[in-house]
Amino acid sequence: MRLLLINILLLISIQMRSQTDLGIGLVSIHFDDKTVLEFYSDTLSKESDRIIEFFDDKNINSWNIKGLDKQKEWLKPEVFWLDYYAFTFRCLTNSDNWFEIIVNNETEKSYWLKNTHSTEFKNWEEYLKDMFSVERHPSFPQQIRTEPTDNSQKLKYQGTDCFVVKSMNGDWIEITTPEYCDENFTDSKTAIKSGWIKWRKGNELMINYFTTS
Structure with a gap:
């Protein structure tokens, strides 16, 4: 707690x-x-x-x-x-x-x-690659995409956001679902092997990050 x-x-x-x-x-x-x-x-x-x-x-x-x-x-x-x-x-x-x-x-x-x-x-x-987990900021709703572009295919995802960062491409970060996130959030019905979300918009963070669990 x-x-x-x-x-x-x-x-x-x-x-x-x-x-x-x-x-x-x-x-x-x-x-x-x-x-x-x-x-x-x-x-x-x-x-x-x-x-x-x-x-x-x-x-x-x-x-x-x-x-x-x-x-x-x-x-x-x-x-x-x-x-x-x-x-x-x-x-x-x-x-x-x-x-x-x-x-x-x-x-x-x-x-x-x-x-x-x-x-x-x-x-x-x-x-960000050293963070325990990241999630999409609720003030910036966005889809998880297959490529770091706005018009790429959307990935279906259900459950609580809990990802780690694999790489970065400009305003985009590549995310995946680590095993500990999948275990901790039982309502997660979709594991992301590789997907892309935006981490920033100008000087605004479009994600939340957590240094530890």
Whole structure:
């Protein structure tokens, strides 16, 4: 039940941020209790504008950020799920030494973050292929198609959406039904071996994605 509630909150958060610039990909933070992130207004700044520090919070038996209540006033990233080491930002620019990231998906405020051993960049295809599952966004009804085109044949599908991403072609992603999805959703009457749906429309996500079950 707890995982279900967390996924619902994560889903609502993703839906609220769907019109924020998708950028070129995402930057995930691999943190521990010694990780300190410094956010700069530009790459020539000598001093950072914001700093966050992670720690192992024994009171909640999980990871946390120092002064989190205050930090949340400006910090609203793509994924904020410290229990599962999920702390991810949309990325606007990727250079050898710096990332320009969106730190607030509601205001689209961006900062520059140094490229270090704690940061990992993935384009949207790589990132979505790592997700536990994806589903079609209810606000963007669409058919599953045999090819990544609007006029290709529709695939018949009945049941709850639960797919993983195989590949990407522009605005389209190729999906399939993994065994664990077929087992978890007993009302699913159709397994998709290979089908195509749109994952974006401009800067709007046409899918929901889930980092874990």
